[in-house]
Amino acid sequence: MAQQQKQQKKLEGLSRELIALRIANELEDGTYVNLGIGIPTLVSNWIEGRDIVLQAEIGMLNTGPLARESEVDQDLINASCQPVTELPGCCYFSDCESFAMIRGGYMDAAVLGALQVSEQGDLAGWNNPERGFPEHIGNIGGSMDLAVGAKKVIVAMTHVTTSGEPKIVKKCAYPITAERVVKLIVTDLAVIEVTDKGLVLKEVAPGLTAEDIQSVTEPRLNIAPDLKEIQL
Amino acid sequence: MDKAFTSIDEAVADIPDGASIVIGGFFTAGTPYQLIRALARHKAKNLTIMVQSFGPGNEDISQLVLQGQVKKAICNYPFYRSATRGARSAFERAVRSGKVEVEVYPMGTFIEKLRAGGAGLAAFYTPTGVGTVAERGKEKRTFNGRDYLLELAFRPDYALVHAGYGDRMGNLICRKTARNYTPDMAAAARITIASVEELVEPGELDPDKIHVPGIYVQRVVEVERLHYIPTIE
Numbered sequence: 001m002a003q004q005q006k007q008q009k010k011l012e013g014l015s016r017e018l019i020a021l022r023i024a025n026e027l028e029d030g031t032y033v034n035l036g037i038g039i040p041t042l043v044s045n046w047i048e049g050r051d052i053v054l055q056a057e058i059g060m061l062n063t064g065p066l067a068r069e070s071e072v073d074q075d076l077i078n079a080s081c082q083p084v085t086e087l088p089g090c091c092y093f094s095d096c097e098s099f100a101m102i103r104g105g106y107m108d109a110a111v112l113g114a115l116q117v118s119e120q121g122d123l124a125g126w127n128n129p130e131r132g133f134p135e136h137i138g139n140i141g142g143s144m145d146l147a148v149g150a151k152k153v154i155v156a157m158t159h160v161t162t163s164g165e166p167k168i169v170k171k172c173a174y175p176i177t178a179e180r181v182v183k184l185i186v187t188d189l190a191v192i193e194v195t196d197k198g199l200v201l202k203e204v205a206p207g208l209t210a211e212d213i214q215s216v217t218e219p220r221l222n223i224a225p226d227l228k229e230i231q232l
Numbered sequence: 233m234d235k236a237f238t239s240i241d242e243a244v245a246d247i248p249d250g251a252s253i254v255i256g257g258f259f260t261a262g263t264p265y266q267l268i269r270a271l272a273r274h275k276a277k278n279l280t281i282m283v284q285s286f287g288p289g290n291e292d293i294s295q296l297v298l299q300g301q302v303k304k305a306i307c308n309y310p311f312y313r314s315a316t317r318g319a320r321s322a323f324e325r326a327v328r329s330g331k332v333e334v335e336v337y338p339m340g341t342f343i344e345k346l347r348a349g350g351a352g353l354a355a356f357y358t359p360t361g362v363g364t365v366a367e368r369g370k371e372k373r374t375f376n377g378r379d380y381l382l383e384l385a386f387r388p389d390y391a392l393v394h395a396g397y398g399d400r401m402g403n404l405i406c407r408k409t410a411r412n413y414t415p416d417m418a419a420a421a422r423i424t425i426a427s428v429e430e431l432v433e434p435g436e437l438d439p440d441k442i443h444v445p446g447i448y449v450q451r452v453v454e455v456e457r458l459h460y461i462p463t464i465e
Contacts (some may be wrong), residue, residue, distance in 0.1 A: 058412050075265055075407040081260060095339070096417050140337070
């Protein structure tokens with residue numbers, strides 16, 4: 001079985017931009033959302049004009065699109081240190097207040113990247129042991145606060161590592177960010193919901209089958225009765 | 233009450249060896265670059281430095297590491313995101329060789345420790361970090377069915393912060409997202425030294441728009457506005 005998996009050809013799925021689009025479709029109007037570094041940041045490209053307020057943990061609500069070169073203000077950046085712009089109704093506050101609102105439960109959703117997600121919804125994303133530092137030090141940043149504070153944690157990531165290993169696992173081998181917090185996993189290959197009864201495969205990328213997704217996912221997937229192609 | 237210094241070097245001159253110092257700035261925004269350079273010229277040693285990062289957006293702080301001034305670093309995002317870039321960093325080399333000790337806290341915990349310190353609180357309970365390496369050695373307690381970790385307040389000797397505008401009484405107004413850690417770091421430290429891009433007379437700042445009340449700021453020094461390109465790499 002393991003050998004069979006290794007021999008399988010690499011599955012082709014959505015681009016990073018389309019993973020972001022699928023997540024944008026998941027976000028509801030009238031909500032406050034925080035986007036993490038990496039694929040999550042791309043979600044902002046798909047929500048212009050929507051009634052969604054982005055929070056930047058540096059201390060801003062209603063963060064606008066990335067600044068064009070002529071608009072760059074060195075005192076106006078997002079948490080990924082990218083120059084951004086203001087939208088009407090935006091406001092600034094301290095980092096301490098920013099995390100008070102995050103822990104306080106005011107974020108309707110946080111979209112975060114991940115190195116691994118477990119079948120129980122444990123998230124591992126802050127520390128890649130391959131950097132060779134002791135296990136307790138690494139770039140935690142705002143990830144642990146967002147993971148425990150947001151009402152809904154959505155993970156955006158590639159389904160497997162660059163060497164083809166599953167990132168959706170029975171138990172995280174990497175140091176975790178938070179326990180049992182992930183509600184939805186959107187990858188290049190599939191949309192998977194984390195439930196009390198295990199992982200539920202809801203959508204697959206065009207041309208793929210549930211068996212394809214299971215072959216690159218460590219825990220057993222429950223197949224949704226209405227399994228469909230990823231809706232974009 | 234006039235807290236203005238004309239010389240930035242005089243403003244940091246009494247920082248002793250072994251001091252604990254918090255330094256403001258979120259990557260590039262609000263980082264007190266000129267005060268960091270003054271601290272490098274001052275050469276105080278065995279310092280405990282509490283700052284978001286020793287990597288992205290904070291090249292000047294490398295000088296403190298290269299000169300062997302830093303004994304311990306307390307951060308929330310200490311390293312470069314890129315392993316290749318990180319391998320060239322003086323800080324990462326010092327950490328790997330054991331020359332600098334590092335503590336890392338989740339960002340919200342990092343700044344709340346300072347808020348609590350400045351507000352006269354000994355500690356607080358946070359749900360952040362439960363079940364992770366961040367809970368090591370900390371008391372865990374359950375309130376209303378949810379687990380929390382006890383985190384101790386932090387009361388540093390000095391804070392180095394930056395603001396767009398300040399008056400001679402130490403009142404500060406920050407610009408946009410450059411506010412970030414400044415108010416809570418200023419309140420936490422026993423002595424806060426603020427660099428400002430525009431120093432004005434009392435009464436010239438709108439009292440309704442002050443972000444840091446002057447009581448938290450002991451020294452203020454005007455510096456030239458530096459221009460830089462915000463980047464994480």
